[in-house]
Amino acid sequence: MFRVLNKVFDTNQRDVQRIIKTVVQPVNALEEEMKSVENLAEAFMALRKRVQEGGETLDDVIVPAFALIREAGRRSIGKRHYDVQLIGGAALHQGRIAEMRTGEGKTLVATLALALNALEGKGCHLVTVNDYLARVGMEEMGLLYRTLGLTVGLANRDLQPFQKQEAYACDITYVTNSELGFDYLRDNMAQSREQLVLRADTPLHFAIVDEVDSILIDEARTPLIISGAAEKATDQYYVFAKLIRRLQRGEPAEPGKRAEPTGDYTIDEKGKQVHMTEAGISKIERLLSIPDLYSPENMDKAHMITQAVRARELYQREKDYIVNADGEVIIIDEFTGRSMPGRRYGEGLHQAIEAKEGVKIENENQTLATITYQNFFRLYAKFAGMTGTAKTEEKEFLDIYGSDVLVIPTNKPILRQDADDLVYRTRLGKYNAVVQEVQQMHVTGRPILIGTASIDTSEQLSELLKAADIPHSVLNAKYEAQEASIIAQAGRSGTVTIATNMAGRGTDIMLGGNAEYVLGEAIEQHFGLNRFEPTAEAFIKAISRQDPAAEALGMQIPGMVPDFIRQAQQLQAETVADRARVQELGGLHIVGTERHESRRIDNQLRGRAGRQGDPGSSRFYVSFEDELMRLFANDRVVGMMDKLGMDDSQPIEAKMVTGAIERAQARVEDRNFGIRKQLLEFDNVMSKQRDTIYAQRREVLLGPDEDVEESTEGMVADFTEMQLAYYAPIDQAPESWDLETLKANLTDAVPALEEYDFEALRSLAPADVHAHVLTAVADAFDARREELSPTMMNSMSRYVLLQVVDQHWKEHLHGMDVLRQGIGLRGYGQRDPFTEYKFEATNMFNDMIDNIKGEVTKFLFRMAFSQAG
Structure with a gap:
């Protein structure tokens, strides 16, 4: 009955079938016809004309477009899109999240939606998690795009602004x-149109986000921040790093057991928070000789001490960060295991960690511009995503981004066998069991991939494998330079690879190894030739197909020698033979050394085996000392093991235990979703303000001169109205007006009003008072324009607006940071922190706008110019 109900309500299957009927089958019907098209670029540009000039939509031309793109792939790079890849391409075009298993060819799938949406001529972005994947994707698929007459570019951090402009101007x-x-x-901090790198007309039109769960979920809690140095002493962090060594960690209060917490502070490991006890506060006040730690003048000290304790207790070297050879603290991405140079923890935490490690403390920074990935990608007219694991997070994608997940069928059935977890009492028992299993499998020659959650674990296991005399490779944040080459060969027989979280590695593990990758590296190294250059690529493809034409193609490469060609052919033959051997042995075996907080990360590790119908297997090893189990699992299971007399060498293997672990993961995922959702709610308040400022700023930067002058004239009038409303309100008696202060404020901003008779306002009809002053101010504005010349007035208006807005926005961001840090305390007064935050933020924004209008007015009338010559 349940199987029947599942079929009835399986909207995923219905959507897949609909795409097969409306897209895949019609595209297949055109395949033979497309083979006879001589000029694919000409045919594709004809579709662009139909869309841009003929009034047709992309949906109207999707079938011929996909047929041309498939044919371009076949001709240019020797890759024909599978039917399931056409389904994925259609899902991406619809703005959905496409879940595709590892090895299903997401890079090729993206070409369908990108090329189709490029017909509108507004620019499309393929967003990846690192520079290597961006470069390889662009180079590998560039030939396909150019065959269709499209331009393709790469925007990386090493480019000059004019080069980035060219890259973003590509299709x-x-x-x-x-x-x-x-x-x-940066574009929204630019001082001139020439500094903009994104398209000025349609900067964010269509994007496909690769590894979308990694970017839009895992990194959603960390906003992008451009910052500048703030004026704040950093040497105090060293003082507090030493001071907290004299504090004792305690245990929180427990209802029915302890009425009060013990020690000087307690730790909330789940929330990564620190709570000072009354005893701890008193001790700090005594040590610092201050009467009140939480008085306004000591708030900085209280904040630094909290961050020092967090750095000591909650952030571990080799797990959360590494210290490189230059003494820099580099954050490790908790989900991918990659280092993130240039990224820093906020609110003084990074400085506290630097003090703890005894390295140089970098200056604290002040936020100049910031946005979360959540709000950034929602700026696109349409965006889609692709990943191997998204279905478990569909609720979040729907709630926050309005995108559902479509699970794309695999091209070949998945043959991987996933065993139930083995649960041990202690970490040591678990590690011994892992080494024992690796020993047994390594003897057979079967390749093994061991997934770990931290550098510390990977290196601990590496030592145990060395002791067992098992050769292996280690991939973690310390060895990222060899990342692609290690992973590319992790499927060779007898290979043992230890890797931290495998999310988004971007290189498929091919059974028997990847001869194409090794050959490409050798060509680049020995002959200085890009492996994706057509001649080199054709040679590599011919070698991989064991094509007799490979020798002739190879000799077209400058400096190529017959010996190298023979070695390449031998390498490919060995790879083919080894692939057959590994398949016979059962394929790649995955060993997970602990469960991650997110089921997605575990599934990504498992997904490394069983690509494209390959055999494979996986098993996770867990202990009750693992962080996830310690914080979230049921203590009764440990008690049961004790009663049964089970020791470290005896595991529990049962679906019930595996289910309990997955339920614990689901709870953590829900909690993390709540954190991200709360972050978004707070950022949405800022987002509306940011959109307003950036939109006005863009109008100033790109708008015609007359519009800019009109804006500044409007600000001058608004400032005047504000002063009048406050000091000469028409609903009050004229004798009560404070005309002296009104005159002081207005003449400070508009010196030309010095001779204006403000006292005469009392004798005017109330309805005429504001109009009379506004006319005087408008006359002063006209006189200023004549004094400077209209051209100079326009230039000055643009300059003044940008400078004043940027300065006040920077100060507003700092104020919002301070507000956000302290708003939680309102909860103790039975007031909702979020409601209070919205109220305070709105008042701060309105005050900022008023201050901007006043300062713009003052600069326009008071700025002096010196003439050279």
């Missing part, structure tokens, strides 16, 4: 998520 641009976000923020 399709490959770029990393962080670089794209920072380019958007």
Whole structure:
């Protein structure tokens, strides 16, 4: 009965069938016809004309477009889109999240939606998680796009602004998520049109986000921030790093057991928070010789002490960060295991960690521009995403981004066998069991991939494998330079690879190894030739197909020698033979050394085995000392193990236990979703303000001179109205007006009003008072324009607006940071912190706008110019 109900309510299957009927089948019907098209670029540009000039929509031309793109792939790079890839391409075009298993060819799938949407001529972005994937994707697929007459570019951090402008002006641009976000923020700090790198007319039209769950969920809690140095002493962090060594960690209060917490502070590991006890506060006040730690003048000290304790207790070296050879503290991405150079913890936490490690403390920074990935990608007219694991997070994608998940069928059935978890009492028992299993499998020659959650674990396991005399490779944040080459060969027989979280590695593990990758690296190294250059690529493809024409193609490469060609052919033959051997042994075996907080990360590790119908298997090893189990699992299970007399070498293996672990993960996912949703709610308040400022700023930067002057004239009038409303309100008796202060404020901003008779306002009809003053101010504005010349007035208006808005926005961001840090305390007064935050933020924004109008007025009338010569 349940199977029948599942079929009835399986909207995923219905959507897939609908795409097969409306897109895949019609595209297949055109396949033979497309093979006879001589000029694919000409045919594709004809579709562009139909869309841009003929009034047709992309949906009207999707079938011939996909047919041409498939044919371009076949001709240019020797890759024909599978039917399931056409389904994925259609889902991306619809603005959905496409879940595609590892090895299903997401890079090729993206070409369908990108090329189709490029017909509108407004620019499309393929967003990846790192520069390597962006470059490889652009180079590998560039030939396909150019065959269709499209331009393709790469926007990376090493480019000059004019080069980035060229990249973003292309039909399709490959770029990393962080670089794209920072380019958007930098564009909104630009002082001239020439400094803009994104398109001025349609900067954010269509994007496909690769590894979308990693970017839009895992990184959603960390906003993008452009910052400048703030004036704040940093040497105090060293003082507090030493001081907290004299504090004792305690235990929180427990209802029915302890009425009060113990020690000087307690830790909330789940929320990564620190709570000072009354005893701890008194001790700090005594040590610092201050009467009140939480008085306004000591708030900075209280904040630094809290961050020092967090750094000591909650952030571990080799897990949360590493210290490189230059003494820099580099954050490790908790989901991908990659280092994130240039990224810093906020609110003084990074400085506290630097003090703890005894390295140089970098200056604290002040926020100049910021945005979360959540709000950034919602700025696109349409965006889609693709990943191997998204269905478990569909609720979040729907709630926050309005995008549902479509699970794309695999091209070949998945043969991987996933065993139930083995649960041990202690970490040591678990690690011994992992080494034992690796020993047993390594003897057979089967390749093994061991997934760990931290550098510390990977290196601990590496030592145990060395002791067992098992050769292996280690991939973690310390060895990222060898990342692609290690992963590319992790499927060779007898290979053992230890890797921190495998999310978004971007390189498929091919059974028997990847001869194409090794050959491409060798060509680049020995002959200085890009592996994606047509001649080199054709040679590599011919070698991989064991084509007799490979020798002739190879000799077209400058400096190529017959010995190298023979070695390449031998390498490919060995790879083919090894692939057959590994398949016979059962394929790649995955060993997970602990469960991650997110089921997605576990599924990504598992997904490394069983690509494209390959055999494979996986098993996770868990202990009750693991962080997830310690914080969220049921203590009764440990008690049961004790009663049964089970020791470290005896695991529990049962679906019930695996189910309990997954339920614990689901709870953590829900909690993290709540954190991200709360972050978004707070950022939405800022987002509306940011959109207003950036929209006005863009109008100033790109708008015609007359519009800019009209804006400044309007600000001058608004400032005058505000002063009149406050000091000469028409609903009050004229004798009560404070005309002296009104005159002081207005003449300070508009010196030309010095001779204006403000006292005469009392004798005017109330309805005429404001109009009379506004006319005088307008006359002063006209006189200022004549004094400077209209051209100079326009230039000055633009300059003044940008400078004043930027300065006040920077100060507003700092004020919002301070407000956000302290708003939680309102909860103790039975007031909702979020409601209070919205109220306070709105008042602060309105005050900022009023201050901007006043300062713009003052600068316009008082700025002096010196003439050279």
